Amino acid sequence: xxxxxxxxxxxxxxxxxxxxxxxxxxxxxxxxxxxxxxxxxxxxxxxxxxxxxxxxxxxxxxxxxxxxxxxxxxxxxxxxxxxxxxxxxxxxxxxxxxxxxxxxxxxxxxxxxxxxxxxxxxxxxxxxxxxxxxxxxxxxxxxxxxxx
Numbered sequence: 001x002x003x004x005x006x007x008x009x010x011x012x013x014x015x016x017x018x019x020x021x022x023x024x025x026x027x028x029x030x031x032x033x034x035x036x037x038x039x040x041x042x043x044x045x046x047x048x049x050x051x052x053x054x055x056x057x058x059x060x061x062x063x064x065x066x067x068x069x070x071x072x073x074x075x076x077x078x079x080x081x082x083x084x085x086x087x088x089x090x091x092x093x094x095x096x097x098x099x100x101x102x103x104x105x106x107x108x109x110x111x112x113x114x115x116x117x118x119x120x121x122x123x124x125x126x127x128x129x130x131x132x133x134x135x136x137x138x139x140x141x142x143x144x145x146x147x148x
Contacts, residue, residue, distance in 0.1 A: 002019050002021070003019070003020045003021075004017045004018055004019045004020060005017070005018055005020055005023070005057035005058060006018075006055055006056065006057045007027070007036050007056060007057070007058065007088075007091075008051055008052050008055050008056050008091075009029040009031065009032060009034070009036055010036070010038065010042040010091075011029065011032050011034045012029060012031050012032040012034070013048060013051055014029060014030070014031040014032070015055050016029055016030050016031075016036060018036065023088045023089075024088060027088075036088075037087040037088045038087075039083060039084040039087060040080060040083055040092075041063065041079060041080060041083045041092045041093055041094045042091070042092070042093045042094070043093070043094055043095075043096070044062065044093045044094065044095050044100075044103075045095075045099070045100055045103075046100055046102055046103055049095070049100075049103055052091060052093065053118045053121055054121045056091050058088070058089060058090055058091055059089075059090045059091070059117055059118065059119045059124075059140070059144045060090070060091045060093060060117070060118040060119070061082075061086065061090050061091070061092050061093065061115060061116075061117050061118075061136075061140055062093050062094070062095055062115070062116045062117075062118065063075070063079050063092075063093070063094045063095070063113055063114075063115055064095050064097050064103075064104060064107070064109045064112055064113065064114045064115075064116065065094060065095070065096065065097065065112050065113045066096065066097045066098045066112050067096065067098060068098070069112050069113065071112075071113060071129070071130040072112055072113045072130070074130055075113050075130040075131065078130075078131065078132050078133040078136065079092070079094070079133075079136065081133035082133045082136040082137050082140075085133065085137050086136075086137060086140060089144075089146060090140055090144065097109060097112060107123070110128075111128045111129075112128075113128070113129065113130055114126060114127070114128045115127045115128075115131070115136065115139070117140060117143050117144060119144065124143060124144070125139075125143035125144075127139055
C-alpha cells in the first residue's frame with residue numbers, strides 16, 4: 001500500500017496527492033506541471049491562506065512580516081535559507097501584514113516578524129522575533145516533532 005500526502009500547488013492552488021516515497025524527488029503539480037517545492041517561501045494572501053493551512057498534509061510555516069520592518073528585512077534571507085532546508089517536509093510561506101491586514105488581525109499578530117507553524121488546519125506553535133536559518137529549522141523540527 002502506497003502512503004501519500006496532499007500538497008497544495010503554490011502556483012495554481014490545485015491539490016496534489018504525492019506518494020511519501022516521492023516527496024524528495026522534486027514532484028510537479030498534476031495540473032500546471034510546475035514544481036510543488038521551489039526552495040523559496042511562497043506568498044500567501046487572504047484568498048490562498050486557508051487552502052494551504054487546511055489542505056496541506058505537511059506542516060505550514062508562515063512568516064508574518066511587513067516591508068517597513070527592519071528585523072523582517074534582516075531575517076528574510078535566513079527565512080529563505082530555512083525554506084531550502086525544510087522543504088519538502090514543511091511548506092514555507094510569507095504573509096505581508098501590510099497587504100493582508102485581515103490575516104494579521106485574524107491570527108492576533110502583535111509584533112513582527114512572527115513565525116507561526118500550522119498542522120492539520122490549526123496553529124501548533126508561534127515565535128516572535130528575528131531568527132537565523134538554523135534556529136528556524138531547529139524550532140520547526142522540535143515543534144513539528146521530526147528530525148532534521
